[in-house]
Amino acid sequence: MTHQAIDRAAFSPSAALAVETVTRVRHLTDRLFCFAITRPPGFRFRSGEFAMVGLPGDGRPLLRAYSIASPAYADELEFLSVKIEDGPLTSRLRHIRAGDPVYLGRKATGTLVTDALLPGRRLFLLSTGTGIAPFMSLVRDPEVYARFAEIVLVHCVRQVADLAWRDLLEGQLAGDPLVQDEALLQFHYLPTVTREPFGTQGRIARLIERGTLFERVSGPRCFDPQGDRIMLCGSMAMIRDHAVDLEARGFVEGSNSRPGQFVIERAFVG
Missing domain, CATH: 3.40.50.80 (Nucleotide-binding domain of ferredoxin-NADP reductase (FNR) module)
Known part of the structure; x- marks a missing residue:
């Protein structure tokens, strides 16, 4: 599939969602990939927590909870994702590249702490x-x-x-x-x-x-x-x-x- 740059104008930041930039993508297999995004100033999390990540959907953002794999001191936020061919989000997210925008929830949470x-x-x-x-x-x-x-x-x-x-x-x-x-x-x-x-x-x-x-x-x-x-x-x-x-x-x-x-x-x- 030819990569089509994601239009940043399609994103609408809000009190709950920030728009961040993909910094790198690494495909491990045809079923699995890692990606990292910029970390907003002031974004805090406890090790083991997750955040919402996503793309614009039909009328509203399409989001999924992703555990944060980065250490708390890192400048980037890294995630690990499966690739689901017909998945509402991962079928599109699997094609992201460095420079593309993504949604990030402004607050991390979770019980694996x-x-x-x-x-x-x-x-x-x-x-x-x-x-x-x-x-x-x-x-x-x-x-x-x-x-x-x-x-x-x-x-x-x-x-x-x-x-x-x-x-x-x-x-x-x-x-x-x-x-x-x-x-x-x-x-x-x-x-x-x-x-x-x-x-x-x-x-x-x-x-x-x-x-x-x-x-x-x-x-x-x-x-x-x-x-x-x-x-x-x-x-x-x-x-x-x-x-x-x-x-x-x-x-x-x-x-x-x-x-x-x-x-x-x-x-x-x-």
Whole structure:
């Protein structure tokens, strides 16, 4: 498809929406892409939150919630998106290029934040697909390393090419201006693939059952409500199944108003 520049005149900024500019786009596969946009002055967010992003629609803006993958100190806001051929927004958003305008909600929000968790020792970030995005912000947040002795990021995907940010994560965030020293000692990355040969294979539930999830960290080889804190982000089925499992293990779901032992992004699962 030939790219057609998006007409900035079609955008109408408002009290709720800003108009920002795409700074870069990276296509990982025919199903997945990352894009970054300018960050408005004064735009604040907590690591793990999401914002509304979109394009003009038929009579009103067409918006979707996207988790912010950038660290809180970044000048840009980065997002990870699937490509849905007949999706109302992603069928158009997949063709954006640097210089194009997009809508951005002026306020970020969400429940995948450390404020919603009780103090603990180990933090497990369990993600599938594009669910890794909010965790990319969290693992580059110095506060996370101050609050938890060990951070484990699990990313489960179908194919190896779907492992977004793999090189950065395998390098334990080397070069990050704020957390590279802490990450070298405290951060663990566990990618797993379900449909291609890879070093670690299988769904997250299988890694938990076999103890693979706990091989690189100290402490018990199972989830412990006393010291473990868990965040879930990914498919609705994955979140539902693991939330049920965690509650059966004695974990209590947290929120911004009442911190607990695990959290999910309620806005994405209803």
